[in-house]
Amino acid sequence: MRDFSSDHRWLSLNTATLRKQGDFSEIIDACARHGIRAIDPWREQVANMGLDRAARAVRDAGLDLSGYCRGGLFPADAARRGEVRDDNRRCVDEAKALGAACIVLVAGGLPQYARPGSHPSKDIAAARAQVEEGLAEMLDYAKEARVPLAIEPLHPAYAADRCCVNTTAQALDLCDRLDPGRSGMLGVALDVYHIWWDPEVMGQIARAGKDRLLAFHVCDWLVPTKDILNDRGMMGDGVIDIKRLRAAVEAQGYAGYSEIEIFSNDWWAKPLDEVLKTCIERHRTVV
């Protein structure tokens, strides 16, 4: 397991962490100030700046992109499938232009939430089948572009409205069915927030192996959790044994960034530099 205590060279910042404090350009400047050498930007932040300008800004700053958030949201009415496909193809094109290491895929939940306007459904099995179908189609396009896709299993609390891929096993089953040859173009993005509770997680990390482990995200699970979406904790403030999970992915050979992604009304209310200082300190001590 790598020693993170003396520097933060393996810290990547998911830009949603500073969503309320700055735009993409301000976040890039802040990373330079704090010696952060990698980010994972969100599509809307990039779109607000314009793709070409954003790509240039990333290059000029010498930033790595540990990922690009986010593709997916597959379940939809039949009439909207073309829209879903085109949206995800644009996502691949953007990721390629930006030089992202992978696209983080959030599968989507029931169709009425994944693609609003779709007919309401309670059939989560059908949503899962649509995810597989949409992902298969997106993977063909992503392979052409040489942009790896990282399925992020989301905590079961989000199964209805955000993502019906809810365990590492389920994500890896998708990988095995759609990419049996382990091409390196399909894998998982594991966020400790989503997987820490899973009794099977250690075995599934071993099953994933290095070639399926495309990203590793950190934050913490707070008790109590006041808001099901936007009350994630700063690493060390909650109950997750983060080091144990990092040790497990690194035991498989994962040698990439440890990406900080904190959706938090509390942290969004704090000054940008205070947040980054705390992220760096916690990265060195509890991640």
Added chain:
Amino acid sequence: MRDFSSDHRWLSLNTATLRKQGDFSEIIDACARHGIRAIDPWREQVANMGLDRAARAVRDAGLDLSGYCRGGLFPADAARRGEVRDDNRRCVDEAKALGAACIVLVAGGLPQYARPGSHPSKDIAAARAQVEEGLAEMLDYAKEARVPLAIEPLHPAYAADRCCVNTTAQALDLCDRLDPGRSGMLGVALDVYHIWWDPEVMGQIARAGKDRLLAFHVCDWLVPTKDILNDRGMMGDGVIDIKRLRAAVEAQGYAGYSEIEIFSNDWWAKPLDEVLKTCIERHRTVV
């Protein structure tokens, strides 16, 4: 699958559903008014009335007890293990005195939440080991008393602070290890709220089989969920395909009650008779 549309003889009321509207005696009276013939009471409600009086009231009302809530909360510091054991033995004694069909077991989460005052821990694997140890001890006592224990897997959102048994598979693994002979004294209580998201749930219900299916609870998952504990929905108001899950347990031979358990700030604020009328109507239409 049984037809629930013409009566509510298979409706059981978990008394937490009316926790704020009435005491145990008032809830029993309300059940009589509404032709509800089974309940699942909570220990504190029974304790407030006194065990002997409560047992007599249940008998006089001719009520079945589909369960008794709740035993468990096993993880604790070594110094508190005796307290945990004694507490659970009292729970068995009470369930026997009341004539409950089973004890609903909520395993407990990390020790500092399961038994406050215990040393803080982030080791969920250790908490799970303590659950198994405590449950094995309780099972010996429950077998003597002929009171079946029903492990309730709780949604992963509660893994830290309420219950570290979070999937049906995990609960059944415990059953298989502690009761390989399928004595009928150890099984699961499946609540649609906790299991609906699980991609493995249908296979696990089949694995459970009739002799492990001790209780079936219903409510609904709302989108958005405003409070992680107390915003459960009335059946039909959320996204759970309840009939599909009931069909699966009944396909295994489950022929017991469909127990309504709704923790909800919204429903606790409504008049008792309105809640029960709605429960009955939804039981007949969407359960």
